[in-house]
Amino acid sequence: MPTAKDLASLSDQQVVELARAGKEVAYRELLRRYERPVFSLIYRMVRDRAAAEDLAQETFIKVLNALDTYRPEYKFSSWIFKIANNAAIDHLRRRDVSTLSLDGAPGARTAHEVEATALQATDQAQTPLAELESRELGSAIEQAIAKLRPEYRACILLRHVEGRAYEEIAEALDLPLGTVKTYIHRARLELRESLAHLKDG
Amino acid sequence: MTDKYLEQDELDRLITRELSCLPFYAPSRGFQGRVLGQVRRPEPRALVAMQRAKAWVLQPRRALALAGAYAACAAIALGFAVPWVLQQMPSISYGAGLVADKLVGAGRELGLALAGSVLTSRSYETLRSLPILREHAASLAALLTVAYTAAAVALHRLLKSPGGKRVLVSTAQ
Numbered sequence: 575m576p577t578a579k580d581l582a583s584l585s586d587q588q589v590v591e592l593a594r595a596g597k598e599v600a601y602r603e604l605l606r607r608y609e610r611p612v613f614s615l616i617y618r619m620v621r622d623r624a625a626a627e628d629l630a631q632e633t634f635i636k637v638l639n640a641l642d643t644y645r646p647e648y649k650f651s652s653w654i655f656k657i658a659n660n661a662a663i664d665h666l667r668r669r670d671v672s673t674l675s676l677d678g679a680p681g682a683r684t685a686h687e688v689e690a691t692a693l694q695a696t697d698q699a700q701t702p703l704a705e706l707e708s709r710e711l712g713s714a715i716e717q718a719i720a721k722l723r724p725e726y727r728a729c730i731l732l733r734h735v736e737g738r739a740y741e742e743i744a745e746a747l748d749l750p751l752g753t754v755k756t757y758i759h760r761a762r763l764e765l766r767e768s769l770a771h772l773k774d775g
Numbered sequence: 776m777t778d779k780y781l782e783q784d785e786l787d788r789l790i791t792r793e794l795s796c797l798p799f800y801a802p803s804r805g806f807q808g809r810v811l812g813q814v815r816r817p818e819p820r821a822l823v824a825m826q827r828a829k830a831w832v833l834q835p836r837r838a839l840a841l842a843g844a845y846a847a848c849a850a851i852a853l854g855f856a857v858p859w860v861l862q863q864m865p866s867i868s869y870g871a872g873l874v875a876d877k878l879v880g881a882g883r884e885l886g887l888a889l890a891g892s893v894l895t896s897r898s899y900e901t902l903r904s905l906p907i908l909r910e911h912a913a914s915l916a917a918l919l920t921v922a923y924t925a926a927a928v929a930l931h932r933l934l935k936s937p938g939g940k941r942v943l944v945s946t947a948q
Contacts, residue, residue, distance in 0.1 A: 596817045605807045610799040617800045627802050631810055638814040715793045734794035765790050766783065
């Protein structure tokens with residue numbers, strides 16, 4: 575019976591094999607590896623914490639229930655990001671939410687809704703001053719990302735936040751490699767325009 | 776112009792650095808439990824295979840198929856056994872003859888002993904003088920089997936309850 579510690583050194587494909595054999599610890603390991611990246615991607619796409627939770631949950635349930643259909647020649651991360659991205663895009667189409675400020679969803683009317691839809695980072699381990707500076711810049715970046723088209727946003731997040739290769743992004747988003755490169759280039763141009771004022775300051 | 780490019784280059788580097796430093800967000804506590812609560816985990820393969828085999832065997836059509844497969848196996852086995860038996864026929868028939876002679880002899884002695892206690896001395900002597908060979912014994916056994924079967928069928932017909940309506944028989948006067 576493998577423990578969580580044993581699984582940490584295994585590749586995604588090996589962990590998936592164990593999960594297919596019914597090992598609960600393997601399911602937990604896949605969740606441990608991908609809950610934050612997947613949730614972060616969805617959260618930055620939809621900008622609504624409750625919706626992001628629901629969509630991330632839906633993504634994991636879909637993926638873990640369909641492990642038998644997973645083909646090991648593809649990267650597991652591409653597969654899960656593809657499902658997460660599709661869920662987020664579908665949600666955005668349904669809700670018609672494409673851009674949003676850090677202070678809450680545009681549809682948020684009450685104080686509770688504003689609070690629920692405001693971005694809340696949980697992973698910061700910096701000094702207070704660095705954190706303040708970083709938060710200012712980080713907030714500006716987050717705001718600039720929020721203004722991007724969903725397709726550009728998914729590409730730039732997967733490339734620069736998740737650190738995925740262009741090929742993997744193309745696979746995950748079902749886009750030609752050239753299109754991915756173009757989207758990332760345009761996204762960077764738009765980010766540069768949005769953040770130009772920082773340079774002046 | 777050069778300054779502008781330098782500024783852009785610097786801004787690009789800044790954006791790249793800041794993008795890579797953006798924090799990961801975590802879902803709320805209990806997320807794993809909520810997900811795992813809705814995931815159907817497969818049972819161990821050996822158990823699944825055993826359950827499937829059991830379910831397969833328990834179905835009438837499957838049982839029939841199983842019986843067919845068994846019959847096919849038996850036929851294949853016979854296909855190998857019959858030629859072997861035919862090949863070994865001389866030795867088998869010699870051994871079978873010996874056993875049959877012994878059995879017929881024992882049967883004859885038993886029959887005569889029974890006849891000796893039932894028949895008169897003259898009838899017993901007549902019976903004793905009859906030459907009973909193995910071939911006769913086989914015919915006799917076949918005759919006895921046919922007679923026994925005929926008697927059983929006749930008895931079954933005779934003792935069969937009458938068909939038609941059930942008639943209530945009242946014994947009360």
